[in-house]
Amino acid sequence: MQSFRTEIENPVVEKDIIDLERKIRQFREGKVDDERFRSLRLARGIYGQRQPGVQMIRIKLPYGKVTSEQLHRIADVSDKYSTGRLHITTRQDIQIHYVSLDRTPELWAELEKDSVTIREACGNTVRNVTASETAGIDTEEPFDVTPYADATFRYMLRNPIGQEMGRKFKISFSSSDADTALSYMHDLGFIPKIRDGKRGFKVLLGGGLGSQPRHADVIYEFLEAERIIPLIEGVVRIFDRYGERAKRMKARMKFLLKDMGVEEFTRLVKEEQKAVPYDTYPIETEGFDSFPAALENLEHIEVPRVEIDDAEAYEHWKKTNVFPQKQQGFVAVGIKVVIGDFYTDKARKLADLVRKYAGNELRFSLRQNILLRHVREDLLPFFYRELGALGFTQVGYDSTADITACPGTDTCNLGIANSTGIAQVLEEVLSEEYPEYLDNKDVAIKISGCMNACGQHMMAHIGFQGMSIRSGKLVAPALQVLLGGGVLGDGQGRFSDKVIKIPSKRGPQALRTILDDFRANAEEGENFLGYYDRQGKTYFYDILKPLSETDNLTEDDFRDWGHTENYKQEVGVGECAGVVIDLVATLLYESEEKIEGAGTALEAGKWADSIYHSYTSIINTAKALLLAEGKKTNTHAGIIDQFQDVFVVTGKVELQAGGEFSDLVYQIRKNEPTGDFAGKYMQDAITFVNRVKSYREEELIAS
Template identity: 60%
Template structure:
């Protein structure tokens, strides 16, 4: 690994990147183990992939907004460090694959030259903040929610409380009640509302997908805009304190809220709001400037292909005379050459603004009407006028076994096969019926959002009588967006061999075509789950499986179920020495924050030091805990009440941030924390000395 140093002007970013390089060196030399290194690299957007020795890099694009310059930078980075391919995710990010770990600091530094970050794109952090793709140009929006999404992104990026949570937090904004931001399935969701001329949000909380999907609860019917960041901070502080940390499968916010009950959660939120350092955070209603370049246009006559494409791919903006072009990016995959072509089009003809969408597509904004045909013709040369945006052809899918450690199914090839069926056999259906949403995920984690599809496919496996493994699909039916924070989660109807997924799609669509229903959700609710189970049951029969069933889509070798280690979260290290080192690091961060008069940050780091030191002694005694609150309670029982350690008001010390607003008094609190840490260290030394004497 070559030595690397950045030349960035932002010292905070530079320190991040240099720290990543330093940790990579420590990892290579065995000074830190794989598990502890994983936590750090995930929070820097560096994610393991199925192929050994290379990484997936997730590039954070807040609410999907970027310009030509940023897209060109991403393309250049992909060419230099990756494979020249780009993947749009369902969180409006970009992913590139097959990157050498040793080159990730250099890659990150290149991106930051245009203020593009990897920070907290993965790991137990606040993930990319998503938003309705048409925000800012939608004639039907309540108001432009992008300034609020931007403020949340910036406020919580590198925020100390977000760095070591038990699990990730996902936040979304919708610009109207259509809820295209999908707030109903997020940890925190905000739907734009106007109450007597005052702007605010309906607030949804504790939603989620996965094997145990949960409809988000309504926390507030209306919350004024300046209360958004204080509320998010209150929820994050509570989740950091009480959230599950031992059982990763039960560690999302939705499980904790369900466990304690929504009313108890509301009460805790109201209590926390009284002590957080920021009680109001006004967000300026930024006017995103639209600057249309002058250009000499050649005379181009629109052809029939353009007229057909325009009907479903051109969206009138609320800005008079301007339009957005909606591009269908198949499965979110496009090349760096196409990216550079898109950047050139955006710069030449438009207001130079592009948006990645949550359904893996792309919008080119601010196109004057007289330039639409020119934009179309240049897109055609890039092979980016594929028909089907917003139709049933517009299938959503995760990368599956192409690159993902957890993938069970080849979702890419399966999606291509399903699309061919739709193109060749059901081209007329969409003229008389509303389109059917189809989504695929390679595993239960639902990165392809199959749980909210009208028809969803989840990668699984099943065994034949002779013990051979057959790649399979769980067929889910009946999901969708209902609007205003409500959604329908699909029912798990039946598991069938994956190679029969095409027939399953045919049988479902044939039944839909014969029905009087124009809307698929209405059709599903009329028929009920059992109708579809009986309809598809013959496809589940593997009494005499044909040879083709033992091969996954697009594969020439027999299927083998290979699942690696999931990396959606960092792993907590339960080594006593490591915990003491981490406590010392928190103390150092506390001092640094005090020097900068960042009272809230200092208070949080002090709290973290107390928790880490407490956990170290509990682990040394063989005691296991599942949350920070449990650590504090158990430490009180095991060491304070028994008299083994004398600490004045330990619980008050540990939970100071829950009862006192951070201010200059944190200087006194910091001294109390340091004194506590020294007493714990001395206690541990005495323990070890006694054990050594006993052994001797």
């Protein structure tokens, strides 16, 4: 690999990109362990695809906001380094595929020219901060949550507390009690409230999907807005310290809360607040709403004359895809993007359209769609024509016929069955046979290619999960049918029940059976969840059971959607939040790097960052010796306790001031983040690392 110039003005970003290029070179030269390198690249949004030798790049777009300039930049990057296809995720990111690892630093540098990042889009980090795509224009919102989501994103980006946790960490901000950002399934979820004229949030902790979904707990009915950043930092610190690190399937926040209990966890968070650099963190709210600038620019636009050829189709589109804003005279326009995929030629034209005729921004939605904001109501016929030319006027935005699906076996290592193929077929079934569901927003259908629930099937009214099924010696693609999930609002939600497993090619008939039964037997005014509860899980199992038989499979049943060859279950190693196995030498080397980071932060006056780098250095160093002894290193807290017993009590490693190892480490929570303490703690870390290195060298010589 050749070194390159990034031409990035921000020195922090430039250093980050150059460091990635250096680590890739070291990896190619065999100087960096494969597992450790995986952790580093994942934290830079670089994910190994199912196809060997290429990467998926996840572009991190906080709360889904993209300007015209940024969308042009993303399109250019996709054409230059990828295939020209853009995929919208259920976390409001953009993914591009089939990228060479060696080209990722220059790709990242190109994106940063328009302030677009891939940092912490994957890996064991604080992931993209999501929010309702209607935030700022929602007619029901108490206030715009965009500034708070933005402040959270910026505060956590490159923050040392969230770089190497046991698993990923997800945060959401809903715009209103409708809870469209799904707070109840997030590690931290925020719903805006106003109490006595003051802004604040209802706060939920510890939700999650996957094979063992957990409904988040309400830890605050009302938390003042200026206190959310200190709370977030405290929660992430405690999760980092006590979260599982060895058993990947038990490493999410929901499992830590199950083991520890919410009361004990929140006690530790409060105890940690002394170490957090801010008691309160006021958030600037001015300048986030693009409406004032949009209004000024749009007031003088001449309305292009447009003749509508099909008035009925136009009115149907307005009914399902156009929404009033709280700003009078303006509307938002929803674009239904089938399975979240669109291409760069259309992206550029869309970017030009919103720059000239709207608020110069769009937002990607949690349901893999696009929302155009600040569209003058009298410009709707023009937008209908322009969007129609791009194929972007399909009705049913956010409706039952707007199915959410993860990439599945198209590109994901963990995929068991094809998600996108079945999603497209089911959308065709709905459009052709159940047109009434194009206007229905009360039933959501979601599909995931495996149990990890990236397609959010566990919270759908009707969900499908990719699986496999055996018939004799042969294996066929299958779907687990789930029913009864949904968002109830104000932090409440339901997880769906696993009802039955069927061959994948029978998915369309399963959907027909469910919808036909609902149409025939629902009571007047009864919604789908009410109907499901009244009939019960066993009832639906019985009506779907004929579809589950495997003794009558046809040749076609052994081919997954979109494939011509027989199905093979080939599940790779998942990377998105994989727990890495660190080598002793690598950990000790990284401990020194952490101390360098502590020194850099100290010089910059970032006391809390310096302290956390020193803390991580001490922990990594202790972990290295424990691994060398074959000890478990599941949590930071466990490392601290074990190191005391194995190395300090036995006299193998002497601490500078005597006492216990926990006294050295837990200075971090007993001292305020001052410059004096940051300097002292860094020196303590240096002394400890040097003593452990000396001990390690002596042990290696003796052996």
